[in-house]
Amino acid sequence: MKLLVTGGAGYIGGIVTRMLVDAGHEVVVLDDLSTGHTEALAPEATFVNARVHDAAQVLTPAAGFDGVLHFAAFIAAGESMTRPELYWENNTVGSLALIDAARAAGVRRFVFSSTAAVYGNPTELPIPESAVKAPTNTYGATKLAVDMALTSEAIGHDLGAVSLRYFNVAGAYLRDGVQLGERHDPETHLIPIALQVAAGRREKLQIFGDDYPTADGTCVRDYIHIEDLARAHLLALEAARPGEHRIYNLGNGNGFSNRAVAEVVREVTGRPVPVEIAPRREGDPAELVASSDRARTELGWTPAKPTLHDMVGDAWAFYRSQILEKA
Ligand code: UFG
Secondary structure: OEEEEEOOOOHHHHHHHHHHHHOOOEEEEEEOOOOOOHHHOOOOOEEEEOOHHHHHHOOOHHHOOOEEEEOOOOOOHHHHHHOHHHHHHHHHHHHHHHHHHHHHOOOOEEEEEEEHHHHOOOOOOOEOOOOOOOOOOHHHHHHHHHHHHHHHHHHHHOOEEEEEEEOEEEOOEEEOOEEEOOOOOOOOOHHHHHHHHHOOOOOOEEEEOOOOOOOOOOOEEEEEEHHHHHHHHHHHHHHOOOOOEEEEEEOOOOEEEHHHHHHHHHHHHOOOOOEEEEOOOOOOOOEEOEOOHHHHHHHOOOOOOOOHHHHHHHHHHHHHHHHHOOO
8 A cells, every 4th residue: 555654753653664664565754853753764665854734745636645644743641731732733733634635635544543541530441442531631632632533534524544542652663673662852751761760861760649549559551562553553554444433442451550660670671760759740540451352353453562571671672772872
C-alpha cells in the first residue's frame, strides 16, 4: 500500500514506519520535527517537513494514497492541563484537517493513535473498549474528540477507521543494527526518567503522589512493548473496513505501580534509583489496566514481549548505546 504516516519522526511513528517499510509498503512521512528527530526517520521513506494541518499539500487525490496512520500529537498528560490550548489546536484541530484531506484524497484506511487516557478513572478493571469514557486530562479529551470524529467519518463517508488505544508504551526497537527508542526533550515519561536517574544523569526520581487508592498508594499503569504495539498497527491497517470504526485497547492486562516500576529499573540496571514522593500531577487517573481481548480475538494480536523486565531492558540498551555513549 501507499501510506502517509504523520509523526513518523517520533518514537512510535518512527518504529511503525520501519516495520511498514520492511513489510513492503511505500511510506511518506509527514512530521514538523517539533518533537521528532531526523535520526528516527526510516531512510526508505519519503520525508515531508509539514504540520498535520497542512496534510492536504501531500495527501492529494492524484497521489494515490491507500491509507493514513496518524501519530503526530502532543502527548504529555501533565502539560495538557497547564497548556490545554496547545493540545486542542494540535491534536484535535490538526486531526480534523487531516481527516478532511484524507476524505478529499479518497483515502479508505485510517489508523489513529488513541489512548487509555480517554477512560479517565475507569469504572471497571481491566478496561474494555465499552467502558465509560470520562477523561481526567485534556490530552485524553483531545484524543476522544478525534475518536468520535472518526466514528462519524466512517458512518458518513465510508472511511475504514481503526483507533488503537495505547496504554503505557515502553521499550525500544533493536534489530538488524537499527536502534530506535524513546527520546523526548524534556523527558516526561516514568521509565525514561527512571533510566536517567539510574545512569546518574538525574539526582532522583520524583513519584507524583503516594495517596492514590492503589495497593502502595502510587498510580498503576499497564505497560506494552513498542514492538508489540507497532505490530498491532500493521494488523489494524489490514483489518480496516469501509464504513466501520473499530476500536482496540492495547496493553498486557498487568498493572505496575510507579514504585514497582522504579524497582524493576533498579533490578534491570543494577543501579540505585533514589525516589522522592512529590505532589500528585494534575489529571492523573489512579489506575489504568487494559483488557485487550478484542485485539487478540479480532486482530489476532499476541504480545511477544509482555514482561516489564523485557521493556525496561530494551529501553536501557537503547538509552546506553544511543544517548549515553553519543553524548
Ligand atoms: N510519573 C512520576 N514521575 C515522573 C513521571 C511520571 O511519578 O517523573 C508518574 C505519573 O504521574 C503517572 C505514571 O508515572 O502516574 C505514568 O506517567 P507517564 O507520564 O509516564 O505516562 P501517562 O500514564 O501519563 O501517559 C502515558 C502517555 C500517554 C498515553 C498514556 C496511556 O504519555 O500518551 O500513557 O496510559 F496515552
